[in-house]
Amino acid sequence: MGASLLAATFAAANAFGDVSASRSGASPDGALVALGRSLFFDTRLSRTGKISCGSCHLPDRAFADGLPLAAGADDKVGTRNTPSIVAAGASQFLFWDGRRERLEQQVLDPFTNPNEHGLKNIEELVRLVDGRDEYRLAFRGAGGGSTTGPSPDGIAAALAAYVRSLDVRDAALDQYLYAGRNDALNAAQKRGLELFRGRAQCATCHTIGANEAPLSDDGFHSLAIGLDKLGPRLANLVRVVTKATKESLDRLVLGDPDVAALGRFVVTLDPRDIGKFKTPSLRNVALTAPYMHDGSIPTLEAAVEHEIYYRSQSMGRLLILTPDERADIVEFLGALSGSGMRR
Numbered sequence: 644m645g646a647s648l649l650a651a652t653f654a655a656a657n658a659f660g661d662v663s664a665s666r667s668g669a670s671p672d673g674a675l676v677a678l679g680r681s682l683f684f685d686t687r688l689s690r691t692g693k694i695s696c697g698s699c700h701l702p703d704r705a706f707a708d709g710l711p712l713a714a715g716a717d718d719k720v721g722t723r724n725t726p727s728i729v730a731a732g733a734s735q736f737l738f739w740d741g742r743r744e745r746l747e748q749q750v751l752d753p754f755t756n757p758n759e760h761g762l763k764n765i766e767e768l769v770r771l772v773d774g775r776d777e778y779r780l781a782f783r784g785a786g787g788g789s790t791t792g793p794s795p796d797g798i799a800a801a802l803a804a805y806v807r808s809l810d811v812r813d814a815a816l817d818q819y820l821y822a823g824r825n826d827a828l829n830a831a832q833k834r835g836l837e838l839f840r841g842r843a844q845c846a847t848c849h850t851i852g853a854n855e856a857p858l859s860d861d862g863f864h865s866l867a868i869g870l871d872k873l874g875p876r877l878a879n880l881v882r883v884v885t886k887a888t889k890e891s892l893d894r895l896v897l898g899d900p901d902v903a904a905l906g907r908f909v910v911t912l913d914p915r916d917i918g919k920f921k922t923p924s925l926r927n928v929a930l931t932a933p934y935m936h937d938g939s940i941p942t943l944e945a946a947v948e949h950e951i952y953y954r955s956q957s958m959g960r961l962l963i964l965t966p967d968e969r970a971d972i973v974e975f976l977g978a979l980s981g982s983g984m985r986r
């Protein structure tokens with residue numbers, strides 16, 4: 644296994660940025676995915692020995708955590724709701740504000756964030772990985788001698804391969820729309836789908852295409868959530884953010900709730916982006932309460948209410964949906980959970 648894993652690690656490391664391979668559903672190498680899975684659930688790769696990626700991205704919660712805001716090392720409360728990462732492999736931007744553009748960059752960030760794994764630096768991560776026989780074997784491989792052991796790129800490639808492997812598109816919606824299974828949705832879900840694509844205009848952002856349904860446009864939009872509290876601090880916050888380096892941005896965003904509320908602005912520094920967040924994919928959304936970037940909306944019903952209210956505001960005319968129609972949309976959102984994810 645060692646040699647093939649090694650080859651796969653390099654193949655994946657060299658294929659950085661080749662998003663098309665993962666999009667087209669090419670199956671990632673099994674050994675690399677398995678290595679990624681081990682790293683993902685390994686609590687020894689944290690300062691306290693208690694945190695792994697899987698502490699916040701729980702498999703039985705569709706890889707979210709059920710908390711309003713993430714809790715990390717020393718139970719420090721973070722500033723952002725933990726998103727499900729099931730659709731992250733298909734996403735062009737990572738994090739709620741899109742501050743990372745490649746999964747291979749993003750998957751290393753949590754290790755050195757004091758609110759997450761809390762390691763001193765990436766060198767410490769590499770040392771910890773290299774200190775474990777099973778990883779040393781996997782990374783050095785049986786032969787070839789073309790590598791000196793675990794590297795940040797190799798670790799990132801394995802984790803990214805694991806995250807991509809989670810994106811299995813077999814929800815009831817996929818079966819109904821793309822596999823010709825007319826009975827995959829019940830009557831309420833079919834009505835909900837019509838509203839979602841039609842009058843309620845949800846699919847403008849939570850896209851449903853001719854061949855696949857990413858349920859996100861990879862765009863950034865403001866639903867005016869969490870902005871009200873910024874007021875007096877805004878000018879000062881903007882100053883702090885414009886001075887931040889790329890490296891310090893991650894800590895700022897995950898350490899200061901007010902900076903976190905600025906959203907996309909921290910990346911573009913365009914005032915029109917204040918309070919804008921990435922459209923989350925709604926895959927498995929019935930399993931990932933509470934909702935929104937700050938976890939401020941507790942239930943799916945309330946999230947749909949908020950969206951309908953906000954649609955009215957942004958369209959400049961009232962979007963009126965009866966209680967039954969709202970219930971149909973909620974029913975429909977239940978048809979977006981993948982087979983491995985149903986509780």
Ligand code: HEC
Pocket residue numbers: 683694695696697698699700713714715716721723724725726727728730731734736737738739740749750751753754758759760802806896897
């Ligand atoms: C302390 C909890 C916590 C830990 C530990 C953690 N994450 Fe996350 N993860 C989050 C939060 C919160 C976000 C959103 C942060 C933001 O948007 O600023 C996130 C975002 C992500 C995303 C982006 C999803 C998207 O669609 O934008 C990926 C992928 C991800 N994490 C993978 C990982 C991996 C891999 C690890 C382990 C190396 C890890 N996470 C460890 C809480 C955590």
Ligand code: HEC
Pocket residue numbers: 839843844845846847848849863864865866867868920921922923925928931933934935936937943946947950951954972
């Ligand atoms: C203008 C683009 C846009 C439209 C239209 C839109 N959404 Fe959203 N949706 C978003 C964004 C952006 C977020 C995240 C906002 C945040 O966290 O501040 C979101 C969040 C959500 C969430 C919470 C997801 C999570 O993981 O936290 C649900 C549920 C949702 N939308 C459903 C809907 C429904 C139902 C409709 C139609 C009534 C709709 N959306 C219309 C952009 C949109």
